[in-house]
Amino acid sequence: xxxxxxxxxxxxxxxxxxxxxxxxxxxEVKSIIREVLPKQGQVSMEDVPTMVxxxxxxxxxxxxxxxxxxxxxxxxxEAVKQQELAMKEQSQ
Amino acid sequence: MEVTMDPLFLAWSYFRxxxxxxxxxxxxxxxxxxxxxxxFAVSQCLKTRALTEMVxxxxxxVDQEGIAEMMLDESTIAQVARPGTSLRLPGTSQxxxxxxxxxxxxxxxxxxxxxxxxxxxxxxxxxxxxxxKTPRTASTARPVTSASGRFIRLGTASxxxxxxxxxxxxxxxxxxxxxxxxxxxxxLFEYIxxxxxxxxxxxDLAAQATEHAQFKDWxxxxxxxxxxxxxGLYREAEKQFRSALNxxxxxxxxxxLAKVYQRLDQPITALNLFKQGLDHFPSEVTLLTGIARIHExxxxxxxxxxxxxxxxxxxxTHVEAIACIGSNHFYTDQPEIAxxxxxxLLQMGVYNCQLYNNLGLCCFYAQQYDMTLxxxxxxxxxxxxxxEQADVWYNIxxxxxxxxxxxxxYQCFKLALAFNNDHAEAYNNLAVLELRKGRIxxxxxxxxxxxxxxxxxxxxxxxxxILSEKIGDLQSSYTAAQKSEDSFPEHVxxxxxxxxxxxxxxxx
Numbered sequence: 001x002x003x004x005x006x007x008x009x010x011x012x013x014x015x016x017x018x019x020x021x022x023x024x025x026x027x028e029v030k031s032i033i034r035e036v037l038p039k040q041g042q043v044s045m046e047d048v049p050t051m052v053x054x055x056x057x058x059x060x061x062x063x064x065x066x067x068x069x070x071x072x073x074x075x076x077x078e079a080v081k082q083q084e085l086a087m088k089e090q091s092q
Numbered sequence: 093m094e095v096t097m098d099p100l101f102l103a104w105s106y107f108r109x110x111x112x113x114x115x116x117x118x119x120x121x122x123x124x125x126x127x128x129x130x131x132f133a134v135s136q137c138l139k140t141r142a143l144t145e146m147v148x149x150x151x152x153x154v155d156q157e158g159i160a161e162m163m164l165d166e167s168t169i170a171q172v173a174r175p176g177t178s179l180r181l182p183g184t185s186q187x188x189x190x191x192x193x194x195x196x197x198x199x200x201x202x203x204x205x206x207x208x209x210x211x212x213x214x215x216x217x218x219x220x221x222x223x224x225k226t227p228r229t230a231s232t233a234r235p236v237t238s239a240s241g242r243f244i245r246l247g248t249a250s251x252x253x254x255x256x257x258x259x260x261x262x263x264x265x266x267x268x269x270x271x272x273x274x275x276x277x278x279x280l281f282e283y284i285x286x287x288x289x290x291x292x293x294x295x296d297l298a299a300q301a302t303e304h305a306q307f308k309d310w311x312x313x314x315x316x317x318x319x320x321x322x323x324g325l326y327r328e329a330e331k332q333f334r335s336a337l338n339x340x341x342x343x344x345x346x347x348x349l350a351k352v353y354q355r356l357d358q359p360i361t362a363l364n365l366f367k368q369g370l371d372h373f374p375s376e377v378t379l380l381t382g383i384a385r386i387h388e389x390x391x392x393x394x395x396x397x398x399x400x401x402x403x404x405x406x407x408x409t410h411v412e413a414i415a416c417i418g419s420n421h422f423y424t425d426q427p428e429i430a431x432x433x434x435x436x437l438l439q440m441g442v443y444n445c446q447l448y449n450n451l452g453l454c455c456f457y458a459q460q461y462d463m464t465l466x467x468x469x470x471x472x473x474x475x476x477x478x479x480e481q482a483d484v485w486y487n488i489x490x491x492x493x494x495x496x497x498x499x500x501x502y503q504c505f506k507l508a509l510a511f512n513n514d515h516a517e518a519y520n521n522l523a524v525l526e527l528r529k530g531r532i533x534x535x536x537x538x539x540x541x542x543x544x545x546x547x548x549x550x551x552x553x554x555x556x557x558i559l560s561e562k563i564g565d566l567q568s569s570y571t572a573a574q575k576s577e578d579s580f581p582e583h584v585x586x587x588x589x590x591x592x593x594x595x596x597x598x599x600x
Contacts, residue, residue, distance in 0.1 A: 047588075049558055049585045049588065049589055050558075051523075051524045051527060051554075051555045051558055051559075052193075052524075052551050052554060052555060052585075053490075053493065053520070053521050053524055053551070054196065054516075054517035054518075054520045054521055054549065054551050055193075055194065055195065055196050056453050056457075056487050056490040057196055057204065057483060057486065057487060057517065058204070058206065058418075058419045058422055058423075058449075058450045058453060059445070059446035059449050059450060059480070059483055059484075060204065060205055060206055060207050060208040060415070060419070060446065061206065061207050061208070061411060061412075061415045061437075061442065061444070061446050061447065062207075062208055062444075062446070063153065063207065063208065063209040063412065065149055065150050065153035065154065065209065066153075066208060066209055068149060069149060069154075072147060072149075
């Protein structure tokens, strides 16, 4: 039984060191390949926590009842306002 | 000479065409002109009905819980409910809904829904402190009790507009006399209940009428139940509804009864009741919707979606079901499918700011960039109030972040705050952008504001924790991280940060 490392050496495919193919999927080919270990560029990734944004917000649709309630409340507020205005004018 | 129509007939015609104000005006004239005529009683009845219809709202939908009902709850049987049995502990069910990392949360810790009804408007806060704080941050203030809520305000307003005083003076009404007349008593009851919002008098009338009907009329029992519900006597309401169901199976009674159970925080009983109802009325849409709503409120999104799909099989123009399934697809990373659902709503003739905003978002995330900005433009053209405008600008800010135009994003979030100064999400996102510009103090201030405005969101706490850790303030970083963990326990980054901080502390 070959170790993973040795079996990689036997593979003709040039594999990047950070994407190991699974062992059983590999065909047994007897040839020697070079091991590639990058020495510059982005070699490793450190998981640094970053700030998170709040997510986009789908706006919920309003039910008919809610719309009617809101409309009625608006109208009522308007009516009260107008009556108060009229009262003020009368008292002046 | 012009032939004039009989005023009573005209009023009746107006009523049928739902021109209620005109109907009421004509009736008032008839009542003034010939008080001893035979048409007097008829027009009085008609005016009562017209006035009722003007302010009529579906009682099944109406549910507003005041602070008093919520905090001074007498029906609780256990301090902490078992998982999956309560509507008040939303995180307890194992439904596998999306985490707050993908789907925004409401104040009560539930994922936001695709559809609002009067009862879903503001969730149930967990503590007294939160309950009192809620009105300060939400756009609508929570009333002290449901009896002092919107209904009373509406009732008094309808009084004010009538300079001669109320149409029917309830205190001078002989309820006993009217309860004997079955054809008048129902109209009168609905007038008292819906128009005057005088639940106690309505209850009196209903009690006498049901006695007159020898406790055999289901309609009066349902009305009694409605009155008890409004008064907060849920067990009595339950009794009346149950008894009404014994006389006659009616869908509405099932819905009212389920409402009682939901208020008593017994979602499982409500679900069983709905299933009983479905045995009698197979595939009834309102019952199916009720089940779906309960599943959704218990954070069991996948089964809620199943039931909403059942609803759509029966009624393929059900706005609530389409909207809920659509939003669920959006937040499970399938904006293309969500887009189809929202387009369906557009086809059906729903035309408002919310829909265009959702279409814009779906288009953007489904990579249909040509439609995105025009949808948002329409959404902005259709906004009804400042809060909506703020939300639309907030979402445009997200689009700007997505295309990398951070200046535009900054301006959008600023605009969101200009329209709604309590927009916690916008504060948080602005803080992230400020930090990119290197303005640490400004960023920190925004994050603190966001955290105090919306303590239920994990993002501001988490960001504040990272920021504090970077500038070396480990203690406040730790407290913020703990708060973040409280609102989102499964968040991996928070846990890592906490672990790291604990290591730091143990070294010291």
